[in-house]
Amino acid sequence: MLKVITVDDERAVKQGLRKIIEMYCPGFTVVGEAEDGQEALELVSRHDPDVVITDIMMPVMSGLELIANIRQRSESIELIVMSGYDDFKYAQEALRYGVKDYLLKPMNVEAVSKLLNGLRDSRIRRMADLERYRSCLWECTAIVERLAEQLWLLDEAGKMSSLAAVAERIGEARLTEGEQAQLYGDLTACLRRLIRERGLGVQEPTMPFEGGAAGLRRLAGFYSDAIRSERNWGQRAAIRNALAYIHERYPDPGLSLEEVVALTDVSPAYFYKMIKEETGRNFKTYLIEYRIAKACEMLREGDLKTYEIAERVGYPDYPHFTKLFKKYVGLSPSDFRKNMGSY
Structure with a gap:
């Protein structure tokens, strides 16, 4: 009442x-x-x-x-x-x-009832809009908390999945442009706070990124680079060369651990230890996540068909690609591309 x-x-x-x-x-x-x-x-x-x-x-x-x-x-x-x-x-x-x-x-009755009943209906709509915004903010904040963890673990595929999930949730919420801008501003501030609390020893970017989804995405990319740099990512020559080789040859479906190890002049056991220390992943998981991250970039930036993208990232077996993509990103390739309209 x-x-x-x-x-x-x-x-x-x-x-x-x-x-x-x-x-x-x-x-x-x-x-x-x-x-x-x-x-x-x-x-x-x-x-x-x-x-x-x-x-x-x-x-x-x-x-x-x-x-x-x-x-x-x-x-x-x-x-x-x-x-x-x-x-x-x-x-x-x-x-x-x-x-x-x-x-x-x-x-008179008509004037008073028209004014008050209109006010009541307007208040109900505002309350519904506020509840929709709060619900979206709560859910997206939970995703950003997961994103901070993925950034800290240098989980590129997980990062792409979380950014896509934020865009999907905001797209579903039917928010105005102003509400979307405010929401992305709140989420960006949340991500900054979460990373700062983890003790990242680099200076925050002095120039603000653009707002909206692009700003959140660029900030996440900045933190990925900063975390890699702080951990002396790839300073050992052998692992640095191995990762560069993976980044170059990932489209090859036949790329194998043995092929990469042969470049390093170290034993397979020691290579396994090095890549785990550097990336937090074993060879197989690192290769899958790198390929999926590249697929996400192609889906967002180009007009290639999804089966063509699958082939270009080393998965000629399209059903296998879609199964892996959904496992690591949480969406099918087509749904991911659809959500990129607001991403």
Whole structure:
């Protein structure tokens, strides 16, 4: 129920308003009636109303003084003024204080019910919009927490999956452009905080990235590079050469551990240990994640068919590619590409 306080120095006006509200305005209840602005302020403090309907000309404290005082205390209370034709200029002045609307005396059922019922419907829509935004923010924050962990572990495929999941969730939420911009700003700030709390020893980027999905994606890329650099990624020549070879030859379906190890002049056991230390992955997992990450880039940036992309990243068996892609990204290749429209 939306709580209403009415303010007028004429008792008959307040009684008429209460009757109209109770009979023709479902969802509203009158919680207080005041004869002047000073008494109304006391009722506002006591009841925290949703709506205040006030006359303009009153003793002790005028309606204009009342609404100015209320607006200093709260931006959320809906303010409606009542006035006769002689007071119309004051009603116009009241609009400067964020007054919702005004009612001309003598009031009638149609005018009051139309105004209040419209206000109620607008409030319901705003509450639904706010709930939709909060739900989306809560879910996307959980994804960004997972993204921070993936960045810290240098999980490139996981990173792409989480960024796609954020874009998918925001696309489903039917938010306005302004709400999307605010949401991405909140998520970017969240990612910065999470990475900072992990103790990354590099300076934050001084120039802000662009907003929206592109800004979140670029920030994630910045952190990936920074984390690699801080950990002296690939400083040992043997593993550095091996990873460079993988990055060059990943389109080859026959690329094998034995082929890569042969380049390093170290034993397979020692190579396995080095790649695990450098990447946090064994050879097979690292190769799969690198191929999937490259597939994500192609899906986002080009017009190749998904089976063509599968072949270009080393998977001529298309069903096998789609199964791996969904396992590591959480979406099919076609669904991933579809979500890139907002990504």
